[in-house]
Amino acid sequence: MHQPVKFYQTGTFTVGNRLLAPEQRSVQASTERSNSLNSGHRACQGCGEALGARYAVDAAMRATGNQLIAANATGCLEVFSTPYPETSWQLPWIHSLFGNAAAVGTGIAAALKVKAIKAGAEHSPVRVIAQGGDGGTTDIGFGCLSGMFERNDDVLYLCYDNEAYMNTGVQRSSATPPAARTATTMAVGAHPGAEFGQGKNLPLIAMAHEIPYVATATVADLRDLEAKVEKAMSIHGARYLHILVPCPLGWGAASHDTIRLARLARETGIFPVFEAEHGEVTAVTKIRRHVPVEEYLRPQKRFAHLFSGNGHPETIARIQADADRNIRRFKLLDEAQQEA
Amino acid sequence: MLKQIEGSQAVAQTVALSRPEVICAYPISPQTHIVEGLGELVKSGALAPCEFINVESEFAAMSVAIGSSAAGARTYTATASQGLLFMAEAVYNASGLGLPIVMTVANRAIGAPINIWNDHSDSMSQRDCGWIQLFAAHNQEAADLHIQAFKLAEELSMPVMVCMDGFILTHAVERVDIPAQNEVDAFLPPYEPRQVLDVNEPVSIGAMVGPEAFMEVRYLAHAKQLMALDRIPQIAAEFAERFGRTTGGLVRGYRCQDADTIVVALGSVIGTLKDTVDELRGPADDGPRIGVLGIHSFRPFPLAAVRAALEQAKRVVVLEKSFSVGLGGVVSTDVRLALSGLGLQGYTVIAGLGGRAITKASLARMLREAVADRLPPLTFLDLDERIVKRQLEREAATRRSGPIAENLLRDLGTVASKVS
Numbered sequence: 001m002h003q004p005v006k007f008y009q010t011g012t013f014t015v016g017n018r019l020l021a022p023e024q025r026s027v028q029a030s031t032e033r034s035n036s037l038n039s040g041h042r043a044c045q046g047c048g049e050a051l052g053a054r055y056a057v058d059a060a061m062r063a064t065g066n067q068l069i070a071a072n073a074t075g076c077l078e079v080f081s082t083p084y085p086e087t088s089w090q091l092p093w094i095h096s097l098f099g100n101a102a103a104v105g106t107g108i109a110a111a112l113k114v115k116a117i118k119a120g121a122e123h124s125p126v127r128v129i130a131q132g133g134d135g136g137t138t139d140i141g142f143g144c145l146s147g148m149f150e151r152n153d154d155v156l157y158l159c160y161d162n163e164a165y166m167n168t169g170v171q172r173s174s175a176t177p178p179a180a181r182t183a184t185t186m187a188v189g190a191h192p193g194a195e196f197g198q199g200k201n202l203p204l205i206a207m208a209h210e211i212p213y214v215a216t217a218t219v220a221d222l223r224d225l226e227a228k229v230e231k232a233m234s235i236h237g238a239r240y241l242h243i244l245v246p247c248p249l250g251w252g253a254a255s256h257d258t259i260r261l262a263r264l265a266r267e268t269g270i271f272p273v274f275e276a277e278h279g280e281v282t283a284v285t286k287i288r289r290h291v292p293v294e295e296y297l298r299p300q301k302r303f304a305h306l307f308s309g310n311g312h313p314e315t316i317a318r319i320q321a322d323a324d325r326n327i328r329r330f331k332l333l334d335e336a337q338q339e340a
Numbered sequence: 341m342l343k344q345i346e347g348s349q350a351v352a353q354t355v356a357l358s359r360p361e362v363i364c365a366y367p368i369s370p371q372t373h374i375v376e377g378l379g380e381l382v383k384s385g386a387l388a389p390c391e392f393i394n395v396e397s398e399f400a401a402m403s404v405a406i407g408s409s410a411a412g413a414r415t416y417t418a419t420a421s422q423g424l425l426f427m428a429e430a431v432y433n434a435s436g437l438g439l440p441i442v443m444t445v446a447n448r449a450i451g452a453p454i455n456i457w458n459d460h461s462d463s464m465s466q467r468d469c470g471w472i473q474l475f476a477a478h479n480q481e482a483a484d485l486h487i488q489a490f491k492l493a494e495e496l497s498m499p500v501m502v503c504m505d506g507f508i509l510t511h512a513v514e515r516v517d518i519p520a521q522n523e524v525d526a527f528l529p530p531y532e533p534r535q536v537l538d539v540n541e542p543v544s545i546g547a548m549v550g551p552e553a554f555m556e557v558r559y560l561a562h563a564k565q566l567m568a569l570d571r572i573p574q575i576a577a578e579f580a581e582r583f584g585r586t587t588g589g590l591v592r593g594y595r596c597q598d599a600d601t602i603v604v605a606l607g608s609v610i611g612t613l614k615d616t617v618d619e620l621r622g623p624a625d626d627g628p629r630i631g632v633l634g635i636h637s638f639r640p641f642p643l644a645a646v647r648a649a650l651e652q653a654k655r656v657v658v659l660e661k662s663f664s665v666g667l668g669g670v671v672s673t674d675v676r677l678a679l680s681g682l683g684l685q686g687y688t689v690i691a692g693l694g695g696r697a698i699t700k701a702s703l704a705r706m707l708r709e710a711v712a713d714r715l716p717p718l719t720f721l722d723l724d725e726r727i728v729k730r731q732l733e734r735e736a737a738t739r740r741s742g743p744i745a746e747n748l749l750r751d752l753g754t755v756a757s758k759v760s
Contacts, residue, residue, distance in 0.1 A: 068539065092542040094406075095544075096406050096433050107364070111412060115411075147397070
């Protein structure tokens with residue numbers, strides 16, 4: 001049943017840099033890691049969600065000494081990992097529905113708490129994560145998620161945001177960015193792609209619940225992702241981690257560009273990477289090399305209409321303005337960079 | 341201990357005696373008193389250790405119950421009406437995952453028009469969801485059924501709904517024998533889950549099942565319901581042996597032995613029917629030979645038991661508080677299946693929708709017609725046909741007729757139709 005960990009020579013960022021001192025190494029650098037989502041699953045090549053989930057869950061497993069249970073929303077992650085009677089999960093895992101992963105997590109945490117009290121402990125040694133894509137989190141699962149936050153249930157919710165409903169054929173979600181083409185926001189009409197001014201910023205909404213910990217991360221910064229999971233697992237109560245996971249299929253990008261696109265989303269300011277505690281921002285990842293949004297948009301077919309024919313320079317300018325607003329709001333640039 | 345107690349409180353107390361570990365609920369009339377009672381017991385520490393979770397919706401209530409039950413805790417929730425419909429997706433999921441959750445349904449009508457009073461439309465809408473559905477005829481049965489439900493659910497690893505008439509039972513104060521904790525403990529052992537989220541033996545629950553196995557997995561749900569068909573009467577008998585009273589089971593007949601007319605019913609109306617039958621038969625038992633068959637297990641539907649109880653009758657009247665719009669009675673369809681080939685005269689009587697009182701006088705009138713074989717095959721008891729007729733005429737004549745309140749009130753004679 002247990003699948004030994006395999007290592008692939010894919011570069012120091014992904015294997016976790018085994019040249020470092022052992023205590024500085026990534027969870028993924030260790031052959032002792034849980035390998036919670038093992039190989040053989042059916043995700044697409046270059047899937048950001050599979051990568052993000054493996055890093056996040058393995059880090060949570062290390063943080064808890066493998067005392068972890070996962071609740072999973074319906075979506076790509078569930079479908080590609082559990083074709084009955086097979087499963088890629090090495091930890092106790094449950095999938096119930098599309099919109100209830102947070103509530104199922106709440107139920108598991110409640111059951112564990114009662115068991116712990118019966119055993120004479122204050123907290124259960126076993127911890128709970130709930131996970132889903134942006135559709136299952138920002139849209140259909142939003143009510144259950146808000147309820148879980150509001151009660152401060154002891155669950156870490158992991159949102160793997162690939163910015164649309166990829167499992168059903170790339171339809172718009174409330175996390176789809178403006179101007180992006182999806183199957184329900186086609187690149188036609190006067191303002192092709194998704195509307196400006198719509199959608200939800202779930203990390204900010206999570207912060208408004210004043211839960212102990214909210215953070216964002218991308219699959220371009222896997223050590224940062226691991227560190228945030230580790231920090232989240234050191235806290236009791238409701239925690240939320242929003243991870244940008246590019247989808248080669250849905251974004252119309254090359255499989256080998258997943259990491260590059262995630263990095264560009266951060267370096268343009270389109271996706272601010274930060275941490276917040278009890279409703280206040282406590283840390284941000286500064287932009288190292290500030291790039292214009294065009295560099296991020298151009299490799300993706302979902303934005304191809306912005307560059308074809310006469311192009312849509314005014315739309316690109318609006319996206320740039322949104323990115324600049326993020327940079328101001330979260331102070332993503334050093335003062336020296338801002339002046340430059 | 342005998343108590344003069346509200347039905348909801350009797351249920352809350354017996355659920356508490358069953359030692360649930362997680363209770364989650366969203367308030368909806370007429371379920372509220374049950375979860376209020378349990379909330380107080382948990383908050384005061386009387387039920388420790390138990391987690392009471394106030395959720396944001398019924399969908400969340402069933403979802404929390406799914407997580408809690410899958411993690412090995414004895415889990416309870418309660419709902420009614422729109423709430424049951426709102427949780428429907430998770431209701432199906434709980435049975436598909438084989439989770440032994442117990443849920444009270446305080447039966448209530450479904451809107452529109454919105455109506456908070458009792459009928460069986462809510463739980464009947466979940467007829468095919470894979471849960472066992474037990475119906476209580478009175479509050480003693482409602483209380484007792486919960487203890488039996490936990491045992492049944494956990495033995496078979498499938499969820500059980502205990503259906504009790506909203507307001508008529510939930511808010512009625514009557515005498516109920518609440519058992520002692522040690523008696524319940526002896527009857528109901530601690531929950532030992534068959535399939536549990538355990539870090540020492542990890543399993544994946546709720547995998548994606550393709551066409552090559554889905555039929556078989558779904559068939560297993562049916563096979564388990566058939567097992568329940570055996571286990572429900574056995575548990576009722578074990579309960580009767582320990583507690584000295586018969587509640588639950590599949591069906592229970594009243595004066596059926598010599599009856600040529602048998603009324604089939606579910607829930608609290610069984611009591612009214614028994615009284616009506618007694619009065620019609622008269623003190624000298626020289627009236628029409630009518631009996632009552634109460635169905636206590638609606639799912640699994642006890643085809644053989646119903647057939648055995650009815651086969652010597654001449655006619656069967658199914659009295660039910662729900663209907664399948666565009667067809668007729670929901671329960672009648674099942675009863676007809678049980679009677680197929682017997683050639684009995686069958687009647688469906690829809691009664692008490694949205695809390696319309698089912699009076700003994702109306703029942704007696706209807707039964708006399710049935711005995712004389714003058715009853716239409718589908719009857720809506722006490723339906724005011726004038727209102728329906730006028731409304732249909734309006735709809736034929738005007739474009740925007742709709743069930744406008746003003747029109748209905750005028751037809752009912754509630755407001756004056758002429759202006760001085």
